[in-house]
Amino acid sequence: MRQLYRSHSLPRLLALFAALFCALAQAVDQPDPAFEQWVREFRQTAINNGISPQVYDQAFKGITSPDQWVLDRASFQPEFKAPVWQYFDNRVQRRAIERGRREKEKIAPWLDKIEKRFGVDPDILLAIWSVESSFGGILGNDKVMRNVIRSLATLAYADQKRKKFGRQQLLAALKILQAGDIEDRYLLGSWAGAMGHTQFIPTSYLAYAVDIDGDGKRDIWNSVPDALATAANLLSSNGWQRGKPWGYEVIIPQRKLPAGKLTVAEWEKLGVKRANGDPFPSKAAVAELKLPDGRQGPIFLVFKNFFVLKRYNNSDRYAIAIGLLADRIGGAPPLAKDWNRPFTPLQSGQVEELQKLLKQQGYYSGEIDGKAGPATRKAIRAFEARAGVVVKGYPSKEVLELLQRQ
Structure with a gap:
């Protein structure tokens, strides 16, 4: 093996x-x-x-x-100056999800052995591997x-x-x-x-x-x-709880909610519900609300394992990204609510098409990786300036359609 x-x-x-x-x-x-x-x-x-x-x-x-x-x-x-949508789009994206699922099948015996010994969800480990090194892809990058x-x-x-x-x-x-x-x-x-x-x-x-x-x-x-x-x-x-969730996407009422940690039962009494309509597995678990993009973006009720993930990287964004990518590798659907964006977002795989067209037209020289990072956004701005439209630099549906018409 x-x-x-x-x-x-x-x-x-x-x-x-x-x-x-x-x-x-x-x-x-x-x-x-x-x-x-x-x-x-x-x-x-x-x-x-x-x-x-x-x-x-x-x-x-x-x-x-x-x-x-x-x-x-x-x-x-x-890293943490990036807009919220960009941070999550570049980590919880199609290529990472598909690669995570392939690696999960490929190294299943090892993942089983590791989970048996340490009690950590294999999907969490695959998500960390993706975010930290692109599944080892950066190791040979000088x-x-x-x-x-x-x-x-x-x-x-x-x-x-x-x-x-x-x-x-x-x-x-x-x-x-x-x-x-x-x-x-x-x-x-x-x-x-x-x-x-x-x-x-x-x-x-x-x-x-x-x-x-x-x-x-x-x-x-x-x-x-x-x-x-x-x-x-x-x-x-650092206290990972075997078989327990990191958090759930939730819907909250319009009224002001208390800060800090409450039991799930107490959050439910205040009107907090899971976004997919499923019940919470445990009413006694202690949890905290996280609103990384304000009330208009996705909202999460997070548990002990979320805070353990922060021992790896002390950032709410990081822990949420790991949790969301792990969920998607495990087969969960996309978020019920999208991030706040000042543009019309592209569908899965279309960022790669955008990068390919930018490269073909001489604006982009980076990797076709589906990540709209600084190089991609710089290329978009150059293209927009040449096309005579308002320069924004967003990986938007409008920019892709304009590229396709060129």
């Missing part, structure tokens, strides 16, 4: 290409004497924390300057995956807001190398050091990493079972 679901060759090949790219990028950087002095001084800190001199020296071999790309990303974090040691050393050395974080995570990353779970040339991650299929920062990896495939390594970079089991361990360790 292990051999079927370990992705040895392709991810390692992609990781090696990315590592070579990073090495080449470092080669053209000019050595920074101040940074090199910092590395020499931090060596003793690492040794005092149990890192062998040999591991430290090997990890920093060839690293002579901070990574400006990391500092640029650290100073610009646009535009977003960098040398973790260099990235964290950069933050520890040069980022005033994240120096403490960088030092803490750098020590943890060195401990990972010393344990032998991954070779230094494969230790790649995001600008902030998030690693592997499920994007764990080094301290979280040390706390929760699991070797469920039994090869002696906790390999979240190349073993999908290990990565999903690690995510399940994090959730389980």
Whole structure:
């Protein structure tokens, strides 16, 4: 079973290409004497924390300057500036749902084993895998995956807001190398050091990493079972309730409702109902209302497991997106109420058609992925300007129809 679901060759090949790219990028950087002095001084800190001199020296071999790309990303974090509709459209979308269902069938024995051990819904794990790394698709992308040691050393050395974080995570990353779970040339991650299929920062990896495939390594970079089991361990360790929901879409009355947590029975007395008309399974469960798009958008009654999801990423949007994508992978229908949008939305798959037409006409050079991110919206604005219409940049039905007429 292990051999079927370990992705040895392709991810390692992609990781090696990315590592070579990073090495080449470092080669053209000019050595920074101040940074090199910092590395020499931090060596003793690492040794005092149990890192062998040999591991430290090997990890920093060839690293002579901070990574400006990391500092640029650290100073610009646009994720939560996105409109609500865009945030959810780019995560709970057709390609992710269909891929999640295929992966669910493909790795069913592992998902069953993980659920039996940790009690976490497999659909939740598939949703996390999708949102965190596009089912591992980003791991070989040298535009977003960098040398973790260099990235964290950069933050520890040069980022005033994240120096403490960088030092803490750098020590943890060195401990990972010393344990032998991954070779230094494969230790790649995001600008902030998030690693592997499920994007764990080094301290979280040390706390929760699991070797469920039994090869002696906790390999979240190349073993999908290990990565999903690690995510399940994090959730389980933080109080995940086996067999319980994360939340439900609901309808609320027009009158003002209290803030905070009440039992389902108390919410029902106030006029809160499930949007699909089904009864709530438990009247005694404690829940809280969440209105990520105000009263005019979808509204959710969320439970304990919602707050456990926030231990993965402390954001209401993130936890709701994971829950909604998991529901859709599990066969649930779309939301009863759509997000507030200043345009007519496209149907499933039409964003891909929009991207293809923009690419054909020379406005877009990114991936055809069904995600209307910054590059897609920039292309739409360029097309609208050339077409002589009001420039808005929305992935709308009107823009698609205009493209089709060109």
